[in-house]
Each structure stands twice: as C-alpha cells, then as structure tokens.
Amino acid sequence: VFAGDLFVALSETLNAEPEAVLRLSRLTDEAIDLRSDAVGTDDPAFCGTFHFQRHGQAQAVWLRRRDGDLIQERTSAAEHEGLRDMNVGPHEALAQAVVTLPLARAFLAVSVGFLKRTEPASLWSLAELRAAGRLQGRGALRVTSVRRLNRFVKLCLELDGRNWGDMTLAASPKGGAA
C-alpha cells in the first residue's frame, strides 16, 4: 500500500487540506521529487499529480520519480494495523479505523481488502484517491463499489456515514506487473 503512504506524506509535508486528490500514473519504489511547475505526461519520470487546498487556495504539485534512487526502508504500519472489526461483503466492506492509522491509508487498506476478496485473481494499485473529508482522525469506514469499467474500479468512501471521498483502483493480472 505504498500509495497510501505517499498520500499521507504529501498531505503532511504540504499541509494539505481537503479536497486533496492524488493521481498516480505509475507505481514506483523510487524516491519522488515534487515540482510546483507542470511536468508533461510525456516526461518518462512523470508519475502523478497531487491537487489540494491550503488556506482556501487550490494548489498542485507534479510528481517525478528519481531514477534509480530506490527507497530501502519503510516505516509505515502493516496493512491492517489500525483497523478493527473489518467485515467484507460482496458489495461493500466495513471497518473501524483507530487513531494509529491515517484515514487515507485506512481507506486504502479496506478497499484493497475488499477487492482482494471480490476479485482474487487481480492485483490492485491506486490510480486516484480523492479525499473531501478530514484527513486525520478515527471512525467507522465504509467502502462501496460504485462502478467497474475496463480495468478500473471506482469506490465510494464513507466515514461515520458521511461521504469522505472516492478512490479508483486499477486491476492487473496476478503474475503481471502490479
């Protein structure tokens, strides 16, 4: 769940406020540079964008991977640490997020857990995460599948019964690139 870590790191580093949108065009284990000037999608190092609000102003950064600068160590928690009472059904997943886990990461863990159950033959990677609700805290999470189209699944994210945002994950076959 690298993408969840990335969302949290970007939010904290940039003092982001909702609405915050992380969009990834490719996954990488490499360090990422943040650029405030637009990077073309034809740049081979381009790997995504992060749009957010700060003091009421819309901001954006472009993400470029540092070629060959692999991150050797991660300090984040295990995938389901910080979640309890996780319950995965055919159309939705429920869980309680406790304070040890940032909400974006908690939602990603529940979403991937849900999709692993409903489509076990696929690997899942984050394409886009849009957080309209608060980025910190705890509460009851609900993840519902909204639409499957092509290789993408769009999920609705609710916190304590209110819309928190949405997430789009991309499927790739197990054994292929994730």
Place this chain on the structure above:
Amino acid sequence: MSELIDLLAEIARTANDRLSGLDLDPDRDFDLQGLDSLDQVQIVMAVEQAFDLRIEDVDYDQCTSLLKIAAYLQRREGG
C-alpha cells in the same frame, strides 16, 4: 452533432482536475492528446452520469474521442 460534442466537451472538463483546463480536440483520440486510460474511464463515467445510462465494456472500447462518444450516443438513441 456539434451541440452534442460541445456538451460532451463540457462534461469531460468535469471528469477530473486535470481535464478542467483542457480544450479537447473532438476528432482526435484521447491518447493522442496526452490523456491516459484513467482519463478515458473518468470521461466515460461522467458521460454515464450526465446521460443517466450505462456504457458496457464492449462499447467503452469505441469511446476513444469526443466525436466517437457522440456517434455512439447517437447510434444508441437511434437504435
């Protein structure tokens, strides 16, 4: 047809932040305008929502430009 394409262009601009500032060429395929597969999915989902319909995967593969989406919608309406 041109009114429908204008409407689709407006809908496409609402599909995500990146598209909001783009002036899409209706005749050119999305991938030739720097859009990726997620952009295309988000445009098609936005069209589905705006027209209250569902575009199946087999038809989605044809929806690679605004003009082709417009042609698909017209065929669907006519059929």
